[in-house]
Amino acid sequence: MMPAFARVLFHVDMDAFFAAIEQRDRPELRGKPVIVGAPPNRRGVVATASYEARRFGVKSAMPSVTAGRLCPQGIFVKPRIDVYRAESHHIMAILADYTPLVEQVSVDEAYLDVSACVREPDPLVAIPASRRLARELKQRIFIERGLTASIGVASNKFLSKVGSDFQKPDGLTLIPEQEKRAFLRPLPVRAIPGIGPVSAARLLEFSFQTIGDIQDSTPERLRAAVGSFAERLHALACGEDDRELCFESERKSISSEHTFDVDTNDPQLIRATLLDLVADVAGTLQRKNLTASTLQVKVRYADFTTLTRQTTLQEPVCDAAEIYRAIRHLLKKEKLLKGHIRLLGVGSSNLNEPSGQMNLFLGNQPSAK
Ligand SMILES: [Mg+2]
Structure with missing residues (x-):
């Protein structure tokens, strides 16, 4: 008999991550509509809203002005990026305790291949084993970090992500392989x-x-x-998705992309998004001590047409400002920013460890950040 899962993947997604951290650290914010992001009287957007604020219709990436209007009693909190990043490391360290096969997709989200932890020939055994493991993982995150996560358990990335979304917050959804089509249907x-x-x-x-x-x-x-x-x-x-998990050690490219909630042609939002994507890519390059000689940009338009363009640089880069300049130039040269945009992506490839000279050069820069 075939096992229920060819693979068992977890998609772990922290609930309202930034807002939950604020509520954990400041008890007076618990149970309140917390909105992490720009204040409502300024240009800028919501990074994360607590579930209490979401009830008013406040969402990530929404202009703060709109959020303030929807939720006048909302408590706006300035993001503490360093705290969130440090928290992310704690969470990822917990995940890494269960398996080395972790693909971190964002600051608060990761896929885990736990097949080896729950391998059982009998699907009736494997399903409870997967559920028990997911429950234990959630519990550990809660006890050690005071935060809740939602986990989806399934045989592929897509299904496990649908699963983690299904019963947020503090959810646990298992989608057995033989029930996937029926699960997705409604x-x-x-x-x-x-x-x-x-x-x-x-x-x-x-x-x-x-x-x-x-x-x-x-x-x-x-x-x-x-x-x-x-x-x-x-x-x-139909619940089919054959994407592999992508582990850092075998990475041949480093990229970051963003799908807008609503297709946009707002230059301000596009610029802010590009800056975020570039900062993400540059941060990963620097953490891995890598430089990139090739940069890519990806634009998907409202009609799903997708264009990818790349440029190879004379000097390898890992600095956000340099990457941003090159990406901006590429977008302009190829006239990619036209009409409404659905998705933006920035990628880097041709990765190398900087040569000794390059290291020296980086080390001599007045401020590395
Ligand atoms: Mg999340």
Whole structure:
């Protein structure tokens, strides 16, 4: 008999991470609508809202002005990035106790391959074993860090992510392989990671309301709605996803991307997002003591058309300002910033450890950061 899972993956996602840290550290904020981000009287956006604030409709990436209007009693808190980053290291260290096979996807999110921890020939044994392990992991995070996480357990990345989203906060959702299609069927298309309100509206125009509607669609109809993304979307709707986990040690490229909640052409938001992505890539390069000789930029437009352009530099880089300059230049030269944008990505490849000379050069810079 085939085991229930070819692989057992966890997707661990911290609940309202920044806001939860603030509520943990400042007891007076507990149970209150906390909004981490720019104050409501200034330009800027919400980084994270506590669940109490979400009840008013406040969401990540929403302009703070809007958040202030939706939730006048919201308590705006200035982000403490260093604290969040340090907390992230603690959480990732706990995850690494269970398996070395961890792919960290963001400051508060990771995939774990725990197949070896729960390997059982009998699916009736493996499922409770997976559940027990996930529960234990959640408990450890709560006891040691005072924070809650949601975990999705399934055989692939997509399903485990859908699972961690399913019962947030403090959720634990296991999607057995043989039940995956049935599990996905009733969910709205928005439950598919990357499908935002605009794509959902587009899908709705073609009467795709639930994931089941996508499962049942002909390829032609789906192609009419989402173009070249159709095949991938159909596979996801059926719970198929063969992406491998990507471990740092075997990384050949370092990249970061962001899908906007609402497709945008706002230069301010695009610039801020690019700066974030560049800072993310530069931070990872520096942490790994790597430099990149090639930089890529990826733009996906409202109609799902995706363009990728790259440039090879004369001198390898790992500095955020230099990467930003090169990316900006590339976007301009290739005229990529036109119309409404759905996703932006920044990547680096051709990675190398800096030569001795390069090290010396970096070491001599007046301020490394
Ligand atoms: Mg999270």
